[in-house]
Amino acid sequence: MPLMANAATPANVSVAPAIGAATLQSLPWQPLVPPVSQDVKLDSVSPQINQGDIQGAVAAYTLPADRGSLEITLSSIAKDNALYAPSVLVLDEHQRPAAYYPSSYFAYQPPGVMSADRLEGTLKLTPALGQKQIYLLVYTTRQDLSKTTQLTNPAKAYARGVGNAVPDIPDPIARHTTSGQLKLKVTAEQGTGNVMIGMLQSAPAAAPVVVGTNAPAASAPAKPAEPMLNDTESYFNNGIRQAVKAGDIDKALKLMNEAEKLGSSTARETFISSVKGKG
Secondary structure, three states: OEOOOOOOOOEOHHHOOOOOHHHHHHOOOEEOOOOEEEEEEEOOOOOEOOEOOEOOEOEEEEEEOOOOEEEEEEEEEOEOOEEOOOEEEEEOOOOOEEEEEOHHHOEEEOOOOOOOOEEEEEEEEEEOOOOOEEEEEEEOEHHHHOOEEEOOOHHHHHHHHHOOOOOOOOOOEEEEOOOEEEEEEEEEEOOOOOEEEOOOOOOOOOOOOOOOOOOOOOOOOOOOOOOOOHHHHHHHHHHHHHHHHOOOHHHHHHHHHHHHHOOOOOHHHHHHHHHOOOO
């Protein structure tokens, strides 16, 4: 049956196909550092998962968790009336499932002047503080392999593009396959409507003070953190203001401490002014 429906929000992660820990750990996770765009060819030499409902080639990525919110646009390009129907599982730093985007999330998009028939969706994620990275796994399922997607006849697309009458001709049907062509675009952004990935981690406890004559020599002062990017600075400052406004001073303090560790020069000032009601 053709795949046409689109879900506007991610599905409950509890309904995602189960993937064994050993399988996840064995995957060659490729780091993506935003901003980045990447074309991905999935074929017989790509990493494979044939477990439970998952079948065929997969793409496995790590994303930084210290860049603020992430916006990820995933496109699966139709070629020769064949199409890879992607599902995406997002995992936290400990490879625990945190968000699930089934194939229905990736809607069919007709071809344009510079684009081909494709399935496409945008994920908006916000990694919780205290993590170094999160994981993104793209795969297809046995259920999706039994389906098809109705494409747009090129003659119809051309007619619409130039404003001519659209001919009454049939559209091609793309079969779903275990391989395909993907395009990934990842940007760090400050926005709303994002899915929180992972739990907020408390700041590590300070090292105990040694009292007595056998205290080791003082270590060299830590190298100052690099200046924080403006988007990341805004991400933390907005979080501090919102936490103070909600009366969660403990969370605001944790955000301030985390921001300063990452090189923020305004987090403390934002915290103080917010507490005083001037933020």
